[in-house]
Amino acid sequence: MDRYELFMDVSGEINHLLVEQGKITLIPMDVAAEEEAMRITGHEDEAQLISFYENIIRVGKRVSTTQITPNKYEEYFSSYLEKGISVLHLCLSSGLSSSFSSAMVASEMLKEKYPNAVFMPIDSIRATGGMSVIADRMIANKEKGMSIQENYEDIENLKHKVITTGFIDDLDTLKRGGRISPTIAFVGKLLNIKPIIKITEDGKLDMFDKKRGQMLSMKVLLDLLKEKISPDCKKVFITHTNEMRLSNRLKEQIIELFPDVDVEILFLSPIIGAHLGIGSVVVSYFAK
Numbered sequence: 001m002d003r004y005e006l007f008m009d010v011s012g013e014i015n016h017l018l019v020e021q022g023k024i025t026l027i028p029m030d031v032a033a034e035e036e037a038m039r040i041t042g043h044e045d046e047a048q049l050i051s052f053y054e055n056i057i058r059v060g061k062r063v064s065t066t067q068i069t070p071n072k073y074e075e076y077f078s079s080y081l082e083k084g085i086s087v088l089h090l091c092l093s094s095g096l097s098s099s100f101s102s103a104m105v106a107s108e109m110l111k112e113k114y115p116n117a118v119f120m121p122i123d124s125i126r127a128t129g130g131m132s133v134i135a136d137r138m139i140a141n142k143e144k145g146m147s148i149q150e151n152y153e154d155i156e157n158l159k160h161k162v163i164t165t166g167f168i169d170d171l172d173t174l175k176r177g178g179r180i181s182p183t184i185a186f187v188g189k190l191l192n193i194k195p196i197i198k199i200t201e202d203g204k205l206d207m208f209d210k211k212r213g214q215m216l217s218m219k220v221l222l223d224l225l226k227e228k229i230s231p232d233c234k235k236v237f238i239t240h241t242n243e244m245r246l247s248n249r250l251k252e253q254i255i256e257l258f259p260d261v262d263v264e265i266l267f268l269s270p271i272i273g274a275h276l277g278i279g280s281v282v283v284s285y286f287a288k
Contacts, residue, residue: 002086002147002148003084003085003086004085004086004087004088004142004147004148005025005080005085005086005087005088006023006024006025006088006089006090006135006138006139006142007024007025007026007027007077007087007088007089007090008024008025008026008027008089008090008131008135009026009027009029009068009089009090009091009092009097009099009131009271010026010027010028010029010040010041010042010269010271011029011092011097011099011127011128011131011269011271011272012090012092012124012126012127012128012129012130012131012132012134012135012269013042013128013129013131013132013237013239013266013267013268013269014026014042014132014135014136014266015264015266016042016043018139019042019043023139023142023143024135024138024139026041026042026043027068027073027076027089028040028041028042029065029066029067029068029271030065030066031063031064031065031066031270031271031274032063032064032065032066033056033061033062033063033274034061034062034063036056036061038052038270040269040270040271042269044270046267049242049267049270050242052270052273053241053242053270053273053278054242054278056274057170057173057241057273057274057277057278058278060172060176062176063274063275064274065271065274065275067097067098067099067102068099068102068103069102070102070103070105070106070109071106072102073102073103073105073106074106074109074110077089077106077110077119078110078113078114080117081110081113081114081117081118081119082113082114082117083117084116084117085117086117086118086119086120086148087117087118087119087120088120088122088138088148088151088152089103089119089120089121089122090122090124090131090134090135090138090155091103091121091122091123091124092124092127092131092271093123093124093125093126093127093199093203093204094123094125094203095125095199095200095202095203095204095205096127096203096204096205100121100122100123103119103121104121106119106121107119107120107121118148120148120152122134122152122155122156122159123203124159124203125159125160125199125201125202125203126159126162126164126199126203126284127164127199127203127205127272128164128239128268128269128272128282128284129164129237129238129239129266129268129282129283129284130162130163130164130199130284132237132239132264132266132284133162133235133237133284133285133286134155134158134159134162136235136237137154137155137158138151138155141154141155158286160201161230161286161287161288162284162285162286162287163198163224163225163228163229163284163285163286163287164198164199164282164283164284165196165197165198165220165221165224165282165283165284166196166197166198166221166239166276166280166281166282166283167194167195167196167197167211167214167217167218167220167221167280167281168194168195168197168207168276168277168279168280169194169214169243169277169278169279169280170241170276170277170278170279170280171184171185171188171189171193171195171277172185172189172277173274173275173276173277173278174195174276174277177275179275180195188210191212192212192213193210193211193212194210194211194212194213194214194216194217195207195209195210196208196209196210196211196217196220196221197276197282214246218246218249218250218253218281221250221281221283222250222253222254222257225254225257225283225285226257228285228287228288229258229261229285229286229287229288230285230286230287230288231288232286233261233285233286233287234260234261234262235261235262235263235264235285236254236258236261236262236263236264236283236284236285237263237264237265237266237283237284237285238250238251238254238263238264238265238266238281238282238283239265239266239267239268239269239281239282239284240265240266240267240268240280240281240282241267241268241273241276241277241278241279241280242267242278242279243278243279243280243281244265246281247265247281248265250281250283251263251265254283268280268282
């Protein structure tokens with residue numbers, strides 16, 4: 001089998017144990033909260049993530065995220081390629097970020113320098129838990145002995161079957177980010193409205209529905225899952241922005257419906273969570 005390693009932008013989530021075991025490596029990204037700069041590595045523990053959401057997002061600090069440049073990708077992956085280790089790398093959706101286009105530029109630069117190893121970026125057309133679903137599959141494929149090309153082709157075929165839906169609780173963050181107007185935010189808070197979101201087929205964020213209250217919003221996510229989940233799906237990811245209570249409740253409901261499905265709860269990466277705000281819950285899985 002050809003020698004290769006798996007990587008993912010830190011905008012997706014994965015169990016820390018898999019990272020510690022060297023099954024996948026996360027590429028850091030930067031967040032700026034007003035005058036405070038932070039590097040998100042994916043190694044943040046629960047206390048650090050809670051602090052981010054409570055002390056930065058909840059208090060209303062303006063947050064911005066930076067993109068990974070082609071030069072950064074080239075610099076990072078050169079240390080692997082020069083040793084003859086090929087790279088399969090999962091990027092944040094091209095519908096949300098320039099990550100994939102930067103990786104493709106870097107790939108062209110790296111081809112000439114390292115002809116004996118390859119750098120293969122994948123446009124996940126997903127984010128957060130959707131990337132978790134794909135990364136989990138990438139790891140399983142490699143452990144089955146798939147070559148980098150076989151793994152790449154399998155992911156390219158299956159990534160379109162990943163569903164990611166969620167609800168947003170924090171309308172103030174959407175208002176600060178310019179995604180909704182101050183008037184809509186005010187009325188929405190008054191009426192306890194929760195936007196229901198999904199990642200579209202082309203990898204963009206779409207607010208496709210709205211419900212009053214968290215319980216009705218969770219019911220939408222659960223009803224969609226019951227309708228869409230593949231009979232072959234063995235794992236569902238719930239990602240959240242410091243909303244463990246509802247995440248655990250959703251997990252219990254999913255297991256009650258599908259006892260053989262493994263449900264994993266992860267904190268949503270600050271790279272994406274900074275734009276969704278505190279209290280969001282997202283569910284991701286393979287569809288029929």
